[in-house]
Amino acid sequence: MQNIRIRAAGILVKDGQILLVRHEKNGKSYWLLPGGGVDFGESVEEALAREFREEVGLPIQVGKIVLVHDSIPPNRHRQVLNLYFLVSAGHFNLQVTPDAVLKGADFHSLEAFGGLTVTPDVKAEILEGLAKQWSGGCRYLGNRWKD
Numbered sequence: 222m223q224n225i226r227i228r229a230a231g232i233l234v235k236d237g238q239i240l241l242v243r244h245e246k247n248g249k250s251y252w253l254l255p256g257g258g259v260d261f262g263e264s265v266e267e268a269l270a271r272e273f274r275e276e277v278g279l280p281i282q283v284g285k286i287v288l289v290h291d292s293i294p295p296n297r298h299r300q301v302l303n304l305y306f307l308v309s310a311g312h313f314n315l316q317v318t319p320d321a322v323l324k325g326a327d328f329h330s331l332e333a334f335g336g337l338t339v340t341p342d343v344k345a346e347i348l349e350g351l352a353k354q355w356s357g358g359c360r361y362l363g364n365r366w367k368d
Contacts, residue, residue: 242326346362
């Protein structure tokens with residue numbers, strides 16, 4: 222049976238810094254926006270709020286959707302639909318519980334963000350959206366698969 226995985230991610234910016242979580246998987250270390258898979262019967266908003274609580278211990282408010290893209294490898298053995306939302310939080314005291322993949326979380330300046338290894342690589346679109354205050358509405362970015 223073929224399935225599409227839906228992943229919700231949150232863009233949280235505080236004082237010119239963006240929140241990222243660090244993962245280590247298959248011998249690689251990389252940053253990504255907090256978030257994760259949507260469980261069956263769970264709304265995208267519920268999933269994103271749950272993932273923020275689980276990954277960084279923050280209660281969030283989910284705002285508007287700003288980016289969407291697919292992640293489909295050439296052999297088409299899997300498919301992920303990535304949805305990116307603006308989020309806000311009432312406090313910023315991170316409480317990370319590392320696991321097999323999640324190794325940490327931190328706020329990074331927007332200047333440093335551009336030079337980090339971020340997966341999926343949507344840094345340019347996020348920086349552009351933040352600079353333009355997302356005035357262009359939600360953008361579909363196509364297939365962003367990378368090995």
